[in-house]
Amino acid sequence: MAANVALDALLHEHRRFPPPPELSASANAQPEIYDEAAKDHLAFWEQMAERLDWAERWDHVLDWELPYAKWFVGGKLNAAVNCVDRHVAAGRGDMVAFHWVADAEHDRRDVTYADLHREVCKAANALTELGIQAGDRVAIYMPMIPETVVAMLACARIGAPHTVVFCGFSAEALRGRILDCNCRAVITVDGQFRRGSPAPVKPTVDDAVAACPDVRHVLVVRRTGDEVNWQDGRDHWWHDAVDPQPEEHEAQAFDAEHPLYIMYTSGTTAKPKGILHTTGGYLTHVSATHHYIFDLQPETDVYWCAADIGWVTGHSYIVYGPLANGATSLMYEGTPHPGDKDRWWKLIEEHKVTILYTAPTTIRTFMKWGAQELQRYDLSSLRVLGSVGEPINPEAWIWYHTYVGGGKAPVVDTWWQTETGGILITPLPGITEAKPGAAMRPFPGISADVVDDEGKPVPNGSGGFLVITQPWPGMLRGIWGDDQRYRHTYWSRFDGVYFAGDGAKKDEDGDLWLLGRVDDVMNVSGHRISTAEIEHALVGHPSVAEAAVVGATDAITGQAIVAFVTVRGHVADDDAGGERFVEDLRNHVATAIGPIAKPRQIMITPELPKTRSGKIMRRLLRDIAENRELGDVTTLLDPTITDMIRERMADRAEEHEG
Numbered sequence: 001m002a003a004n005v006a007l008d009a010l011l012h013e014h015r016r017f018p019p020p021p022e023l024s025a026s027a028n029a030q031p032e033i034y035d036e037a038a039k040d041h042l043a044f045w046e047q048m049a050e051r052l053d054w055a056e057r058w059d060h061v062l063d064w065e066l067p068y069a070k071w072f073v074g075g076k077l078n079a080a081v082n083c084v085d086r087h088v089a090a091g092r093g094d095m096v097a098f099h100w101v102a103d104a105e106h107d108r109r110d111v112t113y114a115d116l117h118r119e120v121c122k123a124a125n126a127l128t129e130l131g132i133q134a135g136d137r138v139a140i141y142m143p144m145i146p147e148t149v150v151a152m153l154a155c156a157r158i159g160a161p162h163t164v165v166f167c168g169f170s171a172e173a174l175r176g177r178i179l180d181c182n183c184r185a186v187i188t189v190d191g192q193f194r195r196g197s198p199a200p201v202k203p204t205v206d207d208a209v210a211a212c213p214d215v216r217h218v219l220v221v222r223r224t225g226d227e228v229n230w231q232d233g234r235d236h237w238w239h240d241a242v243d244p245q246p247e248e249h250e251a252q253a254f255d256a257e258h259p260l261y262i263m264y265t266s267g268t269t270a271k272p273k274g275i276l277h278t279t280g281g282y283l284t285h286v287s288a289t290h291h292y293i294f295d296l297q298p299e300t301d302v303y304w305c306a307a308d309i310g311w312v313t314g315h316s317y318i319v320y321g322p323l324a325n326g327a328t329s330l331m332y333e334g335t336p337h338p339g340d341k342d343r344w345w346k347l348i349e350e351h352k353v354t355i356l357y358t359a360p361t362t363i364r365t366f367m368k369w370g371a372q373e374l375q376r377y378d379l380s381s382l383r384v385l386g387s388v389g390e391p392i393n394p395e396a397w398i399w400y401h402t403y404v405g406g407g408k409a410p411v412v413d414t415w416w417q418t419e420t421g422g423i424l425i426t427p428l429p430g431i432t433e434a435k436p437g438a439a440m441r442p443f444p445g446i447s448a449d450v451v452d453d454e455g456k457p458v459p460n461g462s463g464g465f466l467v468i469t470q471p472w473p474g475m476l477r478g479i480w481g482d483d484q485r486y487r488h489t490y491w492s493r494f495d496g497v498y499f500a501g502d503g504a505k506k507d508e509d510g511d512l513w514l515l516g517r518v519d520d521v522m523n524v525s526g527h528r529i530s531t532a533e534i535e536h537a538l539v540g541h542p543s544v545a546e547a548a549v550v551g552a553t554d555a556i557t558g559q560a561i562v563a564f565v566t567v568r569g570h571v572a573d574d575d576a577g578g579e580r581f582v583e584d585l586r587n588h589v590a591t592a593i594g595p596i597a598k599p600r601q602i603m604i605t606p607e608l609p610k611t612r613s614g615k616i617m618r619r620l621l622r623d624i625a626e627n628r629e630l631g632d633v634t635t636l637l638d639p640t641i642t643d644m645i646r647e648r649m650a651d652r653a654e655e656h657e658g
Ligand code: WTA
Pocket: 265, 311, 312, 313, 387, 388, 389, 390, 391, 392, 413, 414, 415, 416, 417, 418, 419, 439, 500, 501, 502, 514, 515, 516, 517, 523, 526, 527, 528
């Protein structure tokens, strides 16, 4: 109770949090960094690139032919060498790269940089022996285990771009990605552990690759030891293929613009976009941002990014950024759940974690469980807290700062996207003031603005669309195989600038507040999911005629998926039959995309609200889903429909309460 009163007081003061003085003097970022970068942003990025090891230096910093950028033109480097070999060569081989902790409490393993070097070299040799060459694409479908990092770095080492697919995606989703970028091989596991129980993974891969004729090899890490089906010739155990390999591998240096990876993300159509990232600029961007934004001190910090490697946050801030910087990280296989409410705090106390990076949805879950879950642990080691994935509400920000950060650790709210490769908007701990809920300012060397409908910058105190006005090193180099879509999605809305798809406002001081997506992309627990993708899955069900999906505000997950469907023919609409059908539809979506895409609620309705020209009015459905007054209904073909849907929703809600 007392704690809540204190929170209210903090909120109502519209608090500003000055940088903690004890951090300011010694922080990696000093105030001059902003001016220096503003004076000459190319010189700034060049300086950042010098933090890496290059086999050949670049001729010039940037070739920019809108919308295509080339950074560090003519330079050559190897990403894996930068993430591993150079630390070993510098005598830091015994430093721990990952304290890996399994879902099961007793299962843990420390992986040093020397271990990582040995394993990456062996895996690179194994991939080469299987015939994988520079330029071939390799899919990785794995949980949070050290071999996932080894697999990614082994691909990078031989110049084979990887595409990591989140291990919760369905066979259909995995297949779509494998086919889209035409992968030669898949690296996976027999199964994974989730909340203490083993769950099969390889059957999903078997199902996916059955229709992927170009996949010649499936490399399988033994994780659960469960029985799996085996296709001789195609399937290889990781331990058979990798363990006997030589521990040395001579790495070739690749062009700065050599593709490093493709990461699929949701857009406004049903088909996910393959976002392409290349080597030199990306590595420069993620290592520089990681160094300054988290104030990483590699000899003393224990850094924990609690994302999954299957998303971009895991790529940039579990793998490439931290490893390029020689960080010691905690890597945790599990996720918070009600049966294990204090596991995180135990881990932080035990490993003396100093930097924590997570998503607002997780913070809100912890808030719901209550501060008592963490107050019995010593979290005083924490000195920087990061947030990513969705706008952080001031309540969550203050709770994070107060309880997790002991009222002293600065919170950095970091805005970025799969497309941007690394963080673009953020405070810098030690030098910038923070305001709960604001991402504050562009990182040095980044130029962002908020513009109105016509693309004109809005004055302080107003809102509009977020745009990035100069190319940056970590930016996407395109959408795999779809130049047209790349130009259209990001470069056609406003002339000459990158359109992020997010709304934002500049406050009276000119500081930036991110307001969420302005397109049909939802953000559910920090995961990007497109309404079109779920609608596509729903209409793929034989009994569904039409579907409209909206993201409704949700106190924990940020947004929640609500679907409205009309059915073909007759579906039993007595209570039991209706509920069974809805459950069947939810499972259908999980099978088509993955459990993260399961709608929270599906409403069966005789019709959808449409305009006279036949467009579904999602705006009204969102009003209904959020139980709000309806906006303008004058363009509706049949205004009685919205009332009917609303009544049905109310009936359902009553049934559930009753
Ligand atoms: C949202 C995740 C507000 C935003 C790194 C963006 C945020 C989308 C923030 C990208 C933040 C991410 N504040 N919104 N700090 N961080 N977003 O590609 O809408 O999975 O466009 O990349 O998440 O999601 P993605």
